[in-house]
Amino acid sequence: MQQSPNQSPPVLELRHVTKSFGGAIALDDVDFALRPGTIHGLLGENGAGKSTLVKIISGVHTEYDGEMFLDGQPVRFRSPADAKAAGIGMVYQELSVFRSLTVAENIFSTNQPLNQLGMVNWRAMNRAAREHLDDLQLEVSEKAVVGLLSVGLQQMVEIARILFSGARIIILDEPTSALSPIEAERLFEFMKRLRGQGRTLVLITHFIEDALRVCDTITILKNSRNVITTESKSLTKQDVIHLMIGTDAKVLEESYLDMRTHRSKDARGAVVLEAQGITKRGVFESVSFQLHEGEILGLYGFMGAGTSELAQSLFGRQRLDSGLLLMDGRPVQIRTPEEAKKAGLAFVPENRRSSLHLGEPVYKNVSLAHLDRIVGWILHPALEVQMAKDQIRQLSIRPGNPFLPVGGLSGGNQQKVVLAKWLIHPPRVLVLVEPTRGMDVGAKAEVIQLMHRLSDEGVAILLVSAEPETILANSDRIMVFSRGRVTKQFADDEEVTKEALMRYAA
Ligand SMILES: Nc1ncnc2c1ncn2[C@@H]1O[C@H](COP(=O)(O)OP(=O)(O)OP(=O)(O)O)[C@@H](O)[C@H]1O
Numbered sequence: 001m002q003q004s005p006n007q008s009p010p011v012l013e014l015r016h017v018t019k020s021f022g023g024a025i026a027l028d029d030v031d032f033a034l035r036p037g038t039i040h041g042l043l044g045e046n047g048a049g050k051s052t053l054v055k056i057i058s059g060v061h062t063e064y065d066g067e068m069f070l071d072g073q074p075v076r077f078r079s080p081a082d083a084k085a086a087g088i089g090m091v092y093q094e095l096s097v098f099r100s101l102t103v104a105e106n107i108f109s110t111n112q113p114l115n116q117l118g119m120v121n122w123r124a125m126n127r128a129a130r131e132h133l134d135d136l137q138l139e140v141s142e143k144a145v146v147g148l149l150s151v152g153l154q155q156m157v158e159i160a161r162i163l164f165s166g167a168r169i170i171i172l173d174e175p176t177s178a179l180s181p182i183e184a185e186r187l188f189e190f191m192k193r194l195r196g197q198g199r200t201l202v203l204i205t206h207f208i209e210d211a212l213r214v215c216d217t218i219t220i221l222k223n224s225r226n227v228i229t230t231e232s233k234s235l236t237k238q239d240v241i242h243l244m245i246g247t248d249a250k251v252l253e254e255s256y257l258d259m260r261t262h263r264s265k266d267a268r269g270a271v272v273l274e275a276q277g278i279t280k281r282g283v284f285e286s287v288s289f290q291l292h293e294g295e296i297l298g299l300y301g302f303m304g305a306g307t308s309e310l311a312q313s314l315f316g317r318q319r320l321d322s323g324l325l326l327m328d329g330r331p332v333q334i335r336t337p338e339e340a341k342k343a344g345l346a347f348v349p350e351n352r353r354s355s356l357h358l359g360e361p362v363y364k365n366v367s368l369a370h371l372d373r374i375v376g377w378i379l380h381p382a383l384e385v386q387m388a389k390d391q392i393r394q395l396s397i398r399p400g401n402p403f404l405p406v407g408g409l410s411g412g413n414q415q416k417v418v419l420a421k422w423l424i425h426p427p428r429v430l431v432l433v434e435p436t437r438g439m440d441v442g443a444k445a446e447v448i449q450l451m452h453r454l455s456d457e458g459v460a461i462l463l464v465s466a467e468p469e470t471i472l473a474n475s476d477r478i479m480v481f482s483r484g485r486v487t488k489q490f491a492d493d494e495e496v497t498k499e500a501l502m503r504y505a506a
């Protein structure tokens with residue numbers, strides 16, 4: 001008789017694993033057992049230790065206390081290559097595709113098929129890549145240059161590459177945070193198929209409902225410790241939030257689930273930013289909208305719909321082909337980020353790493369956007385640090401030390417630093433793309449409160465997201481984008497549901 005998966009001996013096991021960085025503890029006496037043929041969810045607040053745990057499994061961190069067993073045998077990986085050779089594949093939170101290579105070259109990055117002359121056999125490689133992509137139902141050309149694909153597709157290519165290298169344990173660190181709902185579903189279906197073939201998967205995610213739906217087993221880390229490992233069947237979303245966050249869970253959850261009390265038309269301030277038929281050929285067409293003082297305008301669209309390019313254009317990172325932008329009723333030229341800043345705009349992009357200096361301390365990253373001002377009339381490093389400390393407190397950035405390099409913070413905390421940069425001097429218009437991506441429920445609530453506070457102070461906010469919940473919970477007004485066009489602007493008294501958003505976005 002076949003054993004139920006949860007009773008089989010673990011394929012991989014950690015016992016009493018402790019890991020610290022300098023003096024700070026990231027994992028504290030953690031036990032972790034992976035059963036073969038299961039999907040194992042790893043949940044926890046930002047900074048709880050999830051990425052650290054899987055980086056030990058994948059050979060990135062080689063210095064730690066405790067033991068690791070693979071198929072019951074003690075192992076000690078000396079490098080990521082070691083772990084890979086043992087069949088452990090890892091998809092990192094940050095993309096590591098080769099941007100200048102094609103999809104096929106990425107998939108074959110380590111073992112390109114050679115012909116008799118010892119040269120790469122392109123035809124064989126492209127053909128094999130095509131078959132592999134078809135198995136994954138990935139609609140992307142094997143010949144496409146990866147750097148030109150959307151973030152979501154790049155991520156799918158990375159996953160395809162790791163699967164292709166024959167991994168039997170596949171670790172996915174927040175794989176869906178950059179994916180549209182449809183792509184995420186496709187990935188989950190694929191993960192289940194792999195499970196059916198006896199492979200073992202670890203899924204790190206902040207989407208609790210997804211974890212409960214997709215995973216067989218759930219482990220929750222809190223303050224560097226494993227607080228529970230159990231079958232996901234036995235947990236509710238409330239249980240998970242409670243175990244992750246502790247006593248404040250109920251308040252936090254309510255604040256997030258609470259829909260924003262929408263501002264009525266009369267309470268709205270004057271129009272600050274207006275777009276009249278702005279167009280970037282092949283990306284978005286004839287986009288018109290008005291953004292009012294103190295208003296949060298939600299822009300919903302699937303990944304690849306052109307929303308993120310629209311945001312980039314508003315901030316002068318991409319040129320418009322035609323159309324008109326007006327600030328306070330007067331036409332403005334925004335051709336560079338500098339011109340955008342002068343006009344009173346601020347921008348938080350979706351790719352946080354592109355706007356951080358990872359080797360620099362937190363306080364420098366917070367003040368960089370305003371360096372010109374600081375140099376101009378403050379001229380005092382102590383003040384720079386003090387400003388950073390205020391932001392660290394307001395945003396609960398952890399650890400709360402302004403002198404740590406930003407690259408050592410957990411993913412969610414890096415995102416808060418990006419926000420902090422812009423909050424020192426509130427702009428007139430704030431364009432936010434996926435501001436809560438990668439954040440735990442508690443951090444999400446904090447950022448959302450902050451956004452609401454800014455809008456109460458009169459800042460006009462354009463909130464761009466592919467997460468229906470984020471848009472629904474925060475917007476005064478909602479606009480939907482599909483394939484580069486506005487397909488819907490919901491009226492004030494019109495009911496908006498998740499289904500309606502998805503329908504207009506399709
Ligand atoms: N390379 C590093 N250097 C110094 N400290 C680190 C490093 N990597 C992680 N840490 C610290 O270890 C702790 C755990 O971080 P980790 O990245 O594992 O969190 P996480 O659970 O993955 O969080 P998130 O959900 O935000 O990604 C954090 O306090 C973090 O600042």
Ligand SMILES: [Mg+2]
Nearest residue numbers: 050051410411
């Ligand atoms: Mg992480």
